[in-house]
Amino acid sequence: MNGDFWRRSNMNQRNISYEFSNIKSLRVQRIRRMGDMLVLLSLQLFLLIMFVEFSKYYPDADASDLHTSSHPVFGGFDPNLNTYRKYNSMFQDIHVMVFLGFGFLMAFLKKYGYSSIGFNFFLAAILVQWAILCRGFFHLSNLKIPISVESLVEADIAVASVLISMGVLLGQTTLLQLIIMGIIEIAVYQCNFYVGDEILKIADAGASIFVHTFGAYFGLAASFALSRFKRKNDIESDKSLESSNYTSDLFAMIGTIFLWIYWPSFNSAELSGDDQHRAIINTYLSLAASCATAFAFSAILTPDTKFDMVHVQNSTLAGGVAIGASVNMMIQPYGAIFLGMLAGALSVIGYNYITPWIDRNLHIHDTCGVHNLHGMPGVLAALVSAILAAIATESQYHTGLYDIFPARAPTIPSFNQDVYRHIQGDGRTAMQQAGYQILALIMTVVVAIVTGFLTGISNKTLCFHYSFL
The missing domain is CATH 1.20.5 (Single alpha-helices involved in coiled-coils or other helix-helix interfaces)
Incomplete structure (x- = not known):
């Protein structure tokens, strides 16, 4: 006893x-x-102070600017000419993609749905403010950042790169780690974009290189760095939670449909005239082709010849990424369809074979398969843009050639009678422009991998895993 x-x-x-x-x-x-x-x-308070110090309304939104007045005494400015008219519908579409599309697409994890949607909402809301500041510092006016609807569009597009990286790390990081990653990534993204757009002067209207490729490889590098400091048991535990059910897959499909519907706006938001018209046509055709091809390849490559929801939720969107860098070029409707088919097939093959190989051999965990939806299609987009740049001629584009490739305009200023404006560029040849397209791709991938890895290492000390939602 x-x-x-x-x-x-x-x-x-x-x-x-x-x-x-x-x-x-x-x-x-x-x-x-x-x-x-x-x-x-404290971060939100810091952003408030920065806006107090540096921000102002763009003239078209400033009531104190007399040129916006519609009163005849002050010139009778036509409200229909306000830049708000050009960007408002596109802004709303991209807003839906960023806050609803990406969030619901990542809700496929049955035990991480609240965090997928909630973290996406919080992350986008705080980083869009930081993106406005980072972008604005490159375009200061009297030490102030003029804010317009166009600024909001550009900020939403910048935040998309962080949400893409978040898809790689989904379920592996805390909210604070994601915020730290986002702050660093937005700053690096804006620097990389400035070099590519203002110095290299490449064509990437749909942001396939600067947003999709950059975001994908930044996230993959960060995941690689974080996995170096995880125990094997922790990695296996993370993978065991990576599953979906009927309801979570249905929520993810809602995100897919919203992204699919509004992607033409994302690719054409900052274009105008025939460039914008052509971009919408090319994006829609490429998306339709990638959707059909992804469904077909999904059934072909699945052992029981059934559609895989992972392919349906992601690979159907690959055409929108693949067409992005050449979206305003004369790729022709059949070219857009062919590129969409290629992207859809490549994405499904990536999910079936490439992602498991990367996970097994390189120990890079990609929760949402971002490499297959954004990484590889983004690289494909850059290669296609280089090919189209190499064969672009003035007879094919007329003066629109210099709108798409401004660096190809003559170095000597000349007044063009057709468009009644001065045209001056760097005098590049078609092959030189193609080389710059490839150079921008290489630069973006290298910058993304290096800074992503360093960001992952810096985040390794903040490895407290707990749930807010």
């Missing part, structure tokens, strides 16, 4: 000790959460 008593006593002591350690652990988590939220609140 004494033996039984002592065994029960020791057992009770162990239970008490276990419960005490659990209570202590919960308290530590609460303190960490509170600390993280104070950091995030």
Whole structure:
């Protein structure tokens, strides 16, 4: 009896000790959460101070600017000429993609749905402010950043690169880690975009190189860095939670449909005239072709010849990425369809064979398969844009050639009678422009991998795993 008593006593002591350690652990988590939220609140206050110091309304949104007045005494400015008219519908479409499309697309994880949608919402809301500032510092006017609807469109597009990277790391990081990653990534993205757009002067109207390719390889590099500091048991535990059910897949399909519908606006938002018209046509045809091809390849490559929801949710969108860099070029409708078919097939093959190989051999965990939807189609887009740049002629594009490739215009200023404006560029040849397209791709991939890896290493100390949602 004494033996039984002592065994029960020791057992009770162990239970008490276990419960005490659990209570202590919960308290530590609460303190960490509170600390993280104070950091995030401080970040919002910092953004407020920066806006107070540097921001102002763009003239078209400024009531104190007399040129916006419709009163005849002040010139009778036509409200229909306000730049708001050009960007408003595109802004709303891209807004839906960023806050609804990406969020619901990542809700396929049955035990991470709240966090997928909630973190996406929070991350986009705070980083869009940071993106406006980062972009604005390259275009200061009297030490102020003029903010317009176009600024909001550009900020949403910049934030998309972070949400793409988030898809790689989904379920592997905390909210604070994602915010830190996003702050660094937005700053690097804007620098990379400035070099590619203003110095290299490449064509990437649909942001396949600067957003999709950059975001994908930044996220993959960050995932690689974070995995270096994880125990094998933790990695296996993360993978065991990576599953979906009927309801979560249905939510993800909602995100897919919204992205698919509004992608033409994403690719053509900053274009105008025939360029915008052509971009919408090319994007829609490429998306339609990639959708049909993805369904077909999904059934062909699946052992039971059934459609795989992973392919249906993601590979159907690959055409929108693949056409992005050449979206305003004369690729012809059949060219857009062919490129969409190629992207859809490449994406499904990537999900079936390439992602497992990368996970197994390179130990890079890609939760959403971002490499197959954004990475490889983004590289394909850059290669296609280089080919089209190499064969582009003035007889094919007329003066529109210099709108798409401004660096190809003559170095000597000349007044063009057809468009009644001065045209001056760098005098590049078609092959030189093609080379710059490839150079921008290489630069973007290298910058994304290096900075993504360094960001992952810097985040390794913030590896507290707890749930807010």
